[in-house]
Amino acid sequence: MRDLDNKDLRGRSLLRFASPQVFYPVAGLLAPWFAGIAAVLTVIGLYIGFFVAPTDFQQGEVYRVIFIHVPAAWMSMLVYLVMAFWSAVGLVMNTRLSFMMARALAPTGAIFCFIALWTGALWGKPTWGTYWVWDARLTSQLLLLFLYLGYMALTEAIEDARRADRAGAIIALVGAINVPIIYFSVQWWNTLHQGASVSITKAPTMATTMLMGMLIMAIAAWAYTIAVAFWRVRPIILERERHTDWVGAELERLGSR
Template sequence: MTNPERGRSLLRFAAPQNFYPLAGRLAPWFAASAVVLTAVGLWLGFFVAPTDATQGQVYRVIFIHVPAAWMSMFIYLVMAFWSAVGLVMNTRLSFVMSQALAPTGAMFCFVALWTGALWGKPTWGAYWVWDARLTSQLLLLFLYFGFIALTRAIEDPRRADRAGAIIALVGAVNVPIIYFSVQWWNTLHQGASVSLTKAPSMATTMLTGMLVMALASWAYTLAVVLWRVRPMILERERHTEWVGAELERAAKLSQTAGGRA
């Protein structure tokens, strides 16, 4: 298959009726991957990685905190990307994907703040300080909440899509502020332990555990979003023939399963 043909083949999944069954097939695989990767990552982080010479055992919270912080920022950027695609190309699925991502991004953002507080108490002597990174991360959580509340408060789906897209695009400016805050301002938060431009400042076992947990977070996000987007697609497309046929097929399967039981 040539590249143009492959591209056209992939573009067909931009249609909700084609993406719906694909999401159902892929979600269980990503969910299983998330379970395995999480088990491996937690084992490496909490049982294999050595004790930190400076922070002791408390540093192990990074195996949850850092991947959660990474995902909270990455998911928001992906939301902004899908919002931009939806505004430019007027694709219904793009807006649905953006809205399906938001609750998972908010969850990771909350976990990052919560685990950061647990880390901060023994390290800084306080659960919370108005540090540049912590404050900008808290703002990200409010942006997630604002996006979710606005898109659900507006009854007209088209208006809700566009209003949410504006929040996602404007709020994306906050993501680089979070990332570079430790460089731009004098903050208590330590700098990045992992960088693309220099060698990591942690033991190989620690780095491996953190990266495995990051992959687990990716797999979890993909599984949950694919499962979440399916009922959203059915709701949006409920007046179409393919949704009627899909619901009829599901009802027959349910009756068959009930009869066997």
């Protein structure tokens, strides 16, 4: 019985972070730490990728774009799934902060998606002889960018915040179907895009140094995403909760600086 009581207390203590008032200062406290981690890991990852990793025997030096391209592509898909998760939580549990987190994540996911497409084009020109082909992987990745842009445009166009949250959540949840299509497209269709170099079920097909640099860059991208999302959600919270007493006190404190 005592163990059940302790679990219930821990559950309640975690649920309190679903309150925008409680989460606001926590986000402000953690964001600089994640930003610092992202900066350090980015420097290390880029150094390994561009100065330590060996030259690829097939692609030469141009392959080094993967140290930016692959983590960006991973994050563009992962961020969208996290957006869909928070949207589902918001719809089911009616938690305001969940919708705010989804909105805070969207611009970062869109940037990563654009970087993945842009760096993929830079890699494609010397490899395929063209910047763009209507390949299954590229086309589904481009669709992901349109989903991000559509989500942001729709949530900004609807003045009523609750309606905007629910409309955006529907786009996020429906669009999540595209993420496994992106990932498995190289297996499902005849595509120019190479298969995954890193797999859970298979040994990596690249040198250890290359893999290390790529994974460090992926962790850096994740830390950056958390930092920016925390910084971005704070003004969203202040805007949404502007009629509450605690926001009035916080704005006064910020204005007195």
